[in-house]
Amino acid sequence: MNLEPLDPSTLPAPVDVSDNRPALAMVDAVIDAGPYDATWESLSRYRPPQWYRDAKFGISLHWGAFSVPAFANEWYPRTMYRRGTPAFDHHLATYGPQDRFGYKDFLPHFRMEHYDPQEWVALFKRAGAQFVVPVAEHHDGYAMYDTARSRWKVTQVGPQRDVMGDLLSAVDQAWLIPGASTHRAEHWFFMNGGAEFDSDVRDPAYADLYGPALRKEMNPTERFLEDWLLRTVEIIDSYRPQILSFDTGIEEPSFEPYIRRLAAYYYNRAAEWGRDVVINYKWESFAPGSAMLDIERGTMGGIRPDGWRNGTSVSRTSWGWVEDHDYKSPSELIQELVDVVSKNGNLLLNVGPRPDGTIPESEVVLLEAVGDWLSVHGEAIYGSSPWVVFGEGPTAPAAGSFTDEAAPVYTPEDLRFTRMTEVGHDYVYAIGMVRPEDGRMRIRSFGSGSRFLDRPIVDVRVLGSREQPEWTRTGEHLEVVLPAFETSGDGGAVVRIELAPETAETRIDFFHGLNL
Structure with a gap:
């Protein structure tokens, strides 16, 4: 590649930054005047x-x-x-x-x-x-x-x-x-x-x-x-x-x-x-x-x-x-x-x-x-908080830094959960990592035998659809039939599960059941 080298005559003169004392004094003045000081004890209040x-x-x-x-x-x-x-x-x-x-x-x-x-x-x-x-x-x-x-x-x-x-x-x-x-x-x-x-x-x-x-x-x-x-x-x-x-x-x-x-x-x-x-x-x-x-x-x-x-x-x-x-x-x-x-x-x-x-x-x-x-699915992401568990399924990406050299091979059984609480509503979102070929999302954590549920399910929806989906619940899982548009494409489908309002009694019983 034929690139012309830099012409030194086009450069301005170097900047003299040899005396940092005035600038450092300004930094310390801001620190002295503010709510935080330069100690870990103070900064840990953040x-x-x-x-x-x-x-x-x-x-x-x-x-x-x-x-x-x-x-x-x-x-x-x-x-x-x-x-x-x-x-x-x-x-x-x-x-x-x-x-x-x-x-x-x-x-x-x-x-x-x-x-x-x-x-x-x-x-x-x-x-x-x-x-x-x-x-x-x-x-x-x-x-x-x-x-x-x-x-x-x-x-x-x-x-x-x-x-x-x-x-x-x-x-x-x-x-x-x-x-x-x-x-x-x-x-x-x-x-x-x-x-x-x-x-x-x-x-x-x-x-x-x-x-x-x-x-x-x-x-x-x-x-x-x-x-x-x-x-x-x-x-x-x-x-x-x-x-x-x-x-x-x-x-x-x-x-x-x-x-x-x-x-x-x-x-x-x-x-x-x-x-x-x-x-x-x-x-x-x-x-x-x-x-x-x-x-x-x-x-x-x-x-x-x-x-x-x-x-x-x-x-x-x-x-x-x-x-x-x-x-x-x-x-x-x-x-x-x-x-x-x-x-x-x-x-x-x-x-x-x-x-x-x-x-x-x-x-x-x-x-x-x-x-x-x-x-389509941002309702499950923005403003959400973690649920009781982050997910379920056989595939777990390696924890730690620099682990993305190869993508995990997820299956339709791999799901992630988020939660959103609004006035009068408590939603948990089951997010598929892969769309199931048979068009049915099976969520083990929401089966009637799950130890993670403390309240009844009052509603089930699929994000992106206005229709009430067909769903059934067994001791093993909650099964939701996905609309046609959610059986192919990038990313997975999202099922929104609404739980009955939480009470003090259900919360105590739930955590007792988890043996936390």
């Missing part, structure tokens, strides 16, 4: 907002200059400098030596010339998303927003516009919830392969892009940690995201005091705004109760009472745009959503735009398929 628990489904975006080479995955900025990797060899063969054409030279070719944020948001709404969380900065150090702390940003190199700001403005105008994700925490070592041979990572002229490029055996420096904190504070103050997400880099022990300062600052700023916000984190970087856990590309083994999130992607190959994606099917995505929600979680589904600012057609199709299913 409670996730109800709007986030109700929203259930959102969209994230991995976008950036790594989509220009579009090779392997979004870690190309690292692997292109690591000798012996396919990306290193591909780069040499395609673009030449890394001292002549480095990662910086891809940035001007990330132009986003066909970017239409209103069109994107219209797609996200058709998909049924309630919140949007773009990556503000990935590990590569290229800011997708208008930062005052770097010249390596979309407003000066590449699109020449604040692409994240434009997107979040469109999100807000569409009454969706804006968020932001920052992955900068891994940047301190991310380009270190280029420090081991003659590459542009060694060029002092580009040190402000490539960062410290320290060996992984070391720790990030205080200056880097301060810069991480202040860049994140800048995102908070400039864009007011109501969702703030972090990748795994903050697991490094050196980040711990900075994480506490950042969380206290964010929660106190939100109190000033009069907004409820949420932080999503991975692994154990936050103390229990101080934020909401995110399980990357995975699921829980059961119901987590205090809520959680699965951050996953439409593709198994890469989070960013590449040419040869291994896409999931629409049914797989719907199954992931249903499984997560039944276990008291939210699903954040990622897409990866092309460098010209368009969302690939295959990804548009996938999002619209999820939206089509939700338009």
